[in-house]
Every structure is written in C-alpha cells, then in structure tokens.
Amino acid sequence: MAAPIAKGSGMKQIRDAIVIGSGIIGSAIAFALTRAGIRRVTLVEKGPLVSGMTRRNAGLVHPFQAHPLLCDLANASYDFYNQWAISFGGKSPFVETGAAVVSNFAAPERFAMWNAHANASEIEPAALTARYPNVTDQFRAVMFSPRAGYADAVITAQALVNTAKANGLEVQTGTQAKQIVVKQRHVQGVQTTTGELEAPMVVIAAGGWSERLLAPLGISLQLRFRRGIVEFYEQPPTITHELPMLLDANSTFFFRPHPYHMSAAGRVSLESQTQGIESLDEFVSASDSTSVKQFVEACLAEFANVSTKRAHPILYDTPKDGLPALGRIANIDGLYVAVGFGTSAFAVAPAVGETLAQLLVDGSAARDVSSFSPLR
Numbered sequence: 314m315a316a317p318i319a320k321g322s323g324m325k326q327i328r329d330a331i332v333i334g335s336g337i338i339g340s341a342i343a344f345a346l347t348r349a350g351i352r353r354v355t356l357v358e359k360g361p362l363v364s365g366m367t368r369r370n371a372g373l374v375h376p377f378q379a380h381p382l383l384c385d386l387a388n389a390s391y392d393f394y395n396q397w398a399i400s401f402g403g404k405s406p407f408v409e410t411g412a413a414v415v416s417n418f419a420a421p422e423r424f425a426m427w428n429a430h431a432n433a434s435e436i437e438p439a440a441l442t443a444r445y446p447n448v449t450d451q452f453r454a455v456m457f458s459p460r461a462g463y464a465d466a467v468i469t470a471q472a473l474v475n476t477a478k479a480n481g482l483e484v485q486t487g488t489q490a491k492q493i494v495v496k497q498r499h500v501q502g503v504q505t506t507t508g509e510l511e512a513p514m515v516v517i518a519a520g521g522w523s524e525r526l527l528a529p530l531g532i533s534l535q536l537r538f539r540r541g542i543v544e545f546y547e548q549p550p551t552i553t554h555e556l557p558m559l560l561d562a563n564s565t566f567f568f569r570p571h572p573y574h575m576s577a578a579g580r581v582s583l584e585s586q587t588q589g590i591e592s593l594d595e596f597v598s599a600s601d602s603t604s605v606k607q608f609v610e611a612c613l614a615e616f617a618n619v620s621t622k623r624a625h626p627i628l629y630d631t632p633k634d635g636l637p638a639l640g641r642i643a644n645i646d647g648l649y650v651a652v653g654f655g656t657s658a659f660a661v662a663p664a665v666g667e668t669l670a671q672l673l674v675d676g677s678a679a680r681d682v683s684s685f686s687p688l689r
C-alpha cells in the first residue's frame with residue numbers, strides 16, 4: 314500500500330507516473346498502470362472524480378467505430394467489460410444488448426470496413442426483427458454484432474479507480490494540474506494547485522481541457538468540439554422483448570435500452586463547434602429532440618407516443634481528422650497523451666489503458682497505434 318500523500322504540504326512528492334484527468338480514459342489508464350505493476354501512480358483530477366464529459370456520456374460499447382484500430386480497441390474492451398464479474402467479482406455494470414447498424418440505403422460505405430474489422434456481419438433486416446421482434450424490418454441494410462452493450466460510465470470509472478486504489482493508486486481530487494514540468498526535453502513532473510508531483514512519466518487524459526496543458530509546451534492537438542444530446546424515454550408497456558442498441562450508418566444517432574424500463578437515445582451533432590469545452594450550454598432544442606425521436610420511431614414504431622423524460626447536452630472532442638491522439642509526444646521523453654476519443658471513449662477505454670501501460674512499461678505496445686500518433 315502506498316504511503317498517504319499530504320496535500321498542500323509544499324514538499325515535492327515523488328511518484329513513478331502521473332495521470333491527469335479521471336474521465337473514463339484517465340480512470341482506465343490509472344487502472345492499467347497499477348495492474349501493470351507501476352507502483353507509485355497518482356491520478357490528478359481538478360473536480361470530483363469523473364466530473365468531465367464522461368459524467369454525461371451514454372456508456373456505449375460496440376465495435377462500429379470510425380477506424381479499424383478503434384474497432385480493434387473496442388473489441389478488446391468488450392471482452393474486458395464482458396468479463397467484469399470474473400475479474401472484479403460483484404455485480405457487473407455492463408449490460409449486453411447486441412448492436413445493429415440500420416440503413417435505408419443498400420451497402421453503406423462503412424459496412425465493408427466493419428465486415429473486415431468489427432467482428433460484425435451484414436444480416437437480412439428480417440433476421441434482426443426475428444431476434445428483436447419490436448424492431449422494424451423496413452430497412453435496406455443491417456449490420457449486426459452480438460458483442461455490444463452499455464454500462465453506467467460513472468460507476469464503471471469509479472470501479473476502475475477503486476480497484477486501482479487497492480493496488481496502490483493515489484487519487485488527488487480537487488487538484489488541478491497547472492503545468493507540465495519539462496527540462497531538456499524530459500518530463501520532470503506536474504505542478505498542481507496543491508503542490509508539485511515529481512515523476513518521469515506523465516499521461517494527459519484531461520479530455521477537452523488537455524490543450525491548456527500542452528499549449529505552454531508549444532504543442533496543439535488541434536482539438537475540435539462538437540455538441541450532441543442524450544434523451545431518456547420511458548419504455549412503452551407494449552415492448553415485451555429485449556431491445557438492442559441501434560445505430561445509424563453515419564454514426565449520428567443511437568438508441569439503447571436503459572435500466573428501470575427506460576431507454577436512452579441521442580444525436581451526435583455533425584456541426585463542428587469551435588468554442589472550447591467551457592462553452593457547453595444546457596439548452597436542448599425542440600428540433601434536436603425531434604430528430605432523435607424520428608430515428609427512434611423509424612426503428613421502433615411503438616415509441617411513437619412516448620415523450621422525453623429528461624435530456625442533456627454533451628460535448629465531445631477529437632483532433633481535426635476525427636481520430637484520437639494516443640501515445641508519446643515525440644519530442645518530450647516521458648510525456649504521453651490519450652485524448653480526443655470522441656464518442657468512442659467508453660467503448661475503447663480498457664484497451665487504451667492496456668496499450669498505454671505497455672508503452673510506459675516496455676516502450677512499445679502490442680498494437681501499432683502509430684496512426685493515432687499525437688503529432689501526426
């Protein structure tokens with residue numbers, strides 16, 4: 314068990330690795346680093362645990378991702394979530410649903426990629442209805458994977474952190490990382506609002522806030538912010554069968570079941586929003602809500618008469634090519650980033666953690682993540 318660290322003591326605290334940000338990505342990394350045997354790991358979080366965008370996200374786990382490497386990371390992460398009860402004991406937060414991508418057009422462009430990389434196959438629309446009788450068979454094309462589901466993102470991140478704490482993870486909440494300390498191109502540690510942490514390895518997993526830590530080093534990930542909404546409905550009583558996760562072929566809309574006879578659905582906005590992470594306003598427009606409802610009704614006719622019980626907006630960030638930044642910052646020894654996973658963050662987080670742990674411990678990872686190189 315690591316010795317407790319006195320907050321605000323003014324003394325430098327010596328650590329082996331520091332992770333900045335306790336969203337699903339930072340929590341999964343902290344978990345993986347302690348699991349890989351790194352002894353003195355500190356997780357620094359400016360707010361309460363899991364207080365960023367993970368708190369608002371839909372916790373989707375599915376392989377229908379935008380890049381083959383994301384499909385691979387999602388498939389590996391599915392195994393992690395699905396074996397939760399074996400690894401951690403207790404009740405698993407993960408609910409398996411299967412996922413279908415539905416399209417009104419024959420053979421959408423991404424189906425070939427998902428066929429090759431997502432462990433998914435195209436099925437007849439009628440086959441989806443046979444498996445999930447409440448889902449319409451009125452689509453032209455359907456791709457299905459049973460390897461999908463969802464979990465409460467906050468509970469999952471907290472569970473990862475708590476497990477890591479049992480392995481010696483030190484958590485400093487209410488502590489903002491102010492500056493990455495770098496000398497002669499080597500990371501020295503992190504200056505925080507409560508003191509200085511000295512460590513040879515620092516991982517920035519601060520979501521949309523990450524640019525602020527990188528800017529003084531002359532580094533930009535060129536993050537773009539997009540806005541979306543998540544809506545919750547009461548499930549109509551006529552729904553008597555299990556429901557799958559449903560996605561459209563452009564990855565704009567999603568639907569999934571939710572505990573307590575509720576359902577969740579959402580829209581990922583296609584409009585690029587250039588304002589920063591602090592600019593999220595809580596307004597959910599009627600037209601946004603209507604567009605989500607139209608997708609749900611097109612899939613599940615019985616939802617025609619349900620109304621929204623609650624809704625919230627959500628921001629996500631990605632570098633400008635839409636793919637994440639994952640790996641070492643090439644010109645600074647010991648500085649790593651795991652940022653910009655957008656709507657895939659929860660789906661890929663465990664495998665991202667494992668990959669970063671390999672990079673930190675061995676200097677290389679089993680997966681080639683060079684296509685997500687931070688300064689590409």
Ligand SMILES: Cc1cc2nc3c(=O)[nH]c(=O)nc-3n(C[C@H](O)[C@H](O)[C@H](O)COP(=O)(O)OP(=O)(O)OC[C@H]3O[C@@H](n4cnc5c(N)ncnc54)[C@H](O)[C@@H]3O)c2cc1C
Nearest residue numbers: 334336337338359365366367372373490520522541658659
């Ligand atoms: C409609 C819609 C649906 C979505 N659904 C999903 C989904 O199902 N799954 C999913 O993964 N994503 C989803 N997203 C995306 C989601 O919004 C985020 O992109 C994702 O949760 C980011 O996770 P993260 O761990 O990278 O960042 P965050 O959860 O934002 O975590 C970053 C953390 O770093 C902390 N931090 C920041 N700066 C500092 C600092 N200087 N010092 C210390 N701490 C700091 C923050 O307080 C925060 O807790 C969805 C988005 C939309 C629009």
